[in-house]
Amino acid sequence: MTEAIRIYSEMRNDIISCDLEPGASVSEAELCARYNASRTPVREACRRLQEEGLLQIVPFRGYTISPLTIDEYRSLNEMQLVLDPAAAAMAAERASDEQIAMIERWANYIYHAGEKKSYETFLEWNRNFHIEIAQATGNDIMVEMTVNLQTRLIRYFYLVISMASYGKDLVNEHQAMVRAIRARKPEQARDRATEHVIRTMERTSLIRIPQGGFRGDPRKDIQPARSRT
Amino acid sequence: MTEAIRIYSEMRNDIISCDLEPGASVSEAELCARYNASRTPVREACRRLQEEGLLQIVPFRGYTISPLTIDEYRSLNEMQLVLDPAAAAMAAERASDEQIAMIERWANYIYHAGEKKSYETFLEWNRNFHIEIAQATGNDIMVEMTVNLQTRLIRYFYLVISMASYGKDLVNEHQAMVRAIRARKPEQARDRATEHVIRTMERTSLIRIPQGGFRGDPRKDIQPARSRT
DNA sequence: ATTTCCTGGATTGTATACAGGTTGCGTGCA
DNA sequence: TGCACGCAACCTGTATACAATCCAGGAAAT
Structure with a gap:
């Protein structure tokens, strides 16, 4: 695998898991040190991350890990409400038996309330669940768009930690799909897909507007909500 | 404007207008010569074009202008059938009066049958029409996705040249929206949006599978259909 | 004739030197 | 004290040299 791709993957994981904090500004030099590489592949990885909306680049000025904003979260949910039901319907018509088996596989993980590791595993499985459905549509553009959507969405869930009491509901909705x-x-x-997205939107109303903000425009940024365990 | 952005824009135009032929393989050296620049910004532009699906990169091997395939065309139309109606509905709720005025502006160009220049102007206006609606939704992700969709779709129309007799129908459908x-x-x-996309899909059934293929997998590629003027 | 192996050339991937731009601080003046 | 200007440090954008990789074609063995 090339350096550029390695850096891209690692950096993407770091951003998704909020290991690189939303809103933080980083320089190419820092990234070179962090990932042990020269500027060229680092720059390439950054350009790709920008294209996906995970990184913001201001010419001649620097890089900023895309902040998490209520606006973006709403937009992402809204688009999920457009894409997911369509994908589910198309998958119902075209999915192969193997694909259905895969979808079901990703649907069945129940996380243990309160355990961070378990919750993060659930998030990955959930992401794969939605992507697998998109793949079952046989439409490559649908896959691209869904991957992007899920990648950007998962950051918000990593930040929230634990929607502990909802574990069972989530699996039920997945299984209904x-x-x-x-x-x-x-x-x-x-x-069923529409219902699932709407329910999730309701569940995540626990994301609140902060007083101080979270490294960005204070009025638009969000911060972790207190766990409801 | 930076070199990378300039090259990206010019190259994008060249690909969209089929000035760089679908399926053609190009090397970085050629592109450097063509756009008078060094490899670094050329590579950056290419990576971005790849992300948008206009260029294919095989590591260590080279670049290929993404071929036009029936598969992709179907996929794009299918996604348009998902996105456009949703965007239109959202725009109906949220568009400002200025935005509606802009949308209408882009809807009213009627091309002169048979004139290539006029047809190409129409294509650009049509693209802007759909993008403007997406912008009126106030959802940035919707805009991103629509821009990508329209960019990839317009290549197919540039190739077809002239759907001469349909000019009036198109404008009517746009105006109804x-x-x-x-x-x-x-x-x-x-x-109205659903209807428009479906009608367009019917109108473009004039895209045929060729005997010889068009620089790619012969069974999947398409070529210009004879004009129906 | 067919297959295998090796090598040369061409092309992309990476590292790094150099150029251009932006910001912020310090100085001098009003 | 406040403000405008200019310089210097820092950072990103670009050019280019060097390394890694792949494939085509040919020679040799079967």
């Missing part, structure tokens, strides 16, 4: 896809009922799959 | 948005009727806007 799987059943509709397996039964080859597009409209039902669409409805 | 504008009316629904101006009337603040989301569901009607959604329906």
Whole structure:
């Protein structure tokens, strides 16, 4: 694997897991040190991350890890409400049996309330669940868009930590989607997906506007909500 | 403006207008000569174009202008059928009066049958029409996705040249969408957008599978259809 | 004739030197 | 004290040299 790709992957993980803090400004030199590489592949990785919306580049000025904002979170949810139901419906018509099996596999992880590691595993499985459905549509553009959407969304969930009491609900909603896809009922799959996204939007109203802000425009940024365990 | 951005824009135009032929393989050296620059900004531009799906990069091997395939065209249309109606509905709820005026502006260009220049102007206006609607949703992700979709779609229309007899139909459909948005009727806007995309899919069934192929996998690539003027 | 191995050339990936731009601080003046 | 100007340090953008990789083609062995 080339340096550029390695750096891209590692940096992407670091951003997603908030190991690189949202809103933090970084220089190429720092990144070179952190990932043991020269500027060229680092720059390449950064350009790609910018394209995905995870990094902001101001010409001649520097790099900023994209801050998490309520605006973006709303926009992402709104787009999920557009894409996911469509993908579910298409998957119900076209998914192969193997693909359905894979989708179901990703749907069944229940995290242990309060355990961070377990919660993070759930987040990855959840991401894969949605991406797998997109792949089952057979539409490559749908896959691209869904991957981007899920990548940007997962950062918000990493930040929130623990929506502990919802574990069972989430799995139930996922399984309802799987059943509709397996039964080859597009409209039902669409409805279950819509329901799932809306429920998630309701559940995450626990994301609040902070007083001080979180390294960015104070009025638009968000910060971790207190756990509700 | 930086070299990288200049090269990106020019190259993007060249790809969109099929001045750089779909399926053609190019080397960094050629591109450096063509755009009078060194490899660094050329590479940066290429990476970005790859991210947008306009260019394919095989590590250590070279670059290929993304070929036009029936598969991709279908996928793009399918996604347009997902995004455009949603965007139209959202725009009907949120567009400002200025935005509606802009949308209408882009909707009203009728091309002169048979004139290539006029047809290409129409294509650009059509692209702007769809993008402007996306902007009126106030959702930045929707804008990103629509821009990408329209950019990739316009290549297919540049290749086809002239859907001469359809000029009036297109404008009528566009105007019907504008009316629904101006009337603040989301569901009607959604329906008009759906109708428009489906009609376009029907109109472009004139894209045929070639015998010889067009610089790529012969079974999947397409070539210009004969004009129907 | 066919297959295998090796090498040369071409092309991309990476490192680094150099150029250009921006910011912020310090100085001098009003 | 306040403000404008200019310089210096820092950072990113660009050019280019060097390393790594891949593939085509040919020679040799079967």
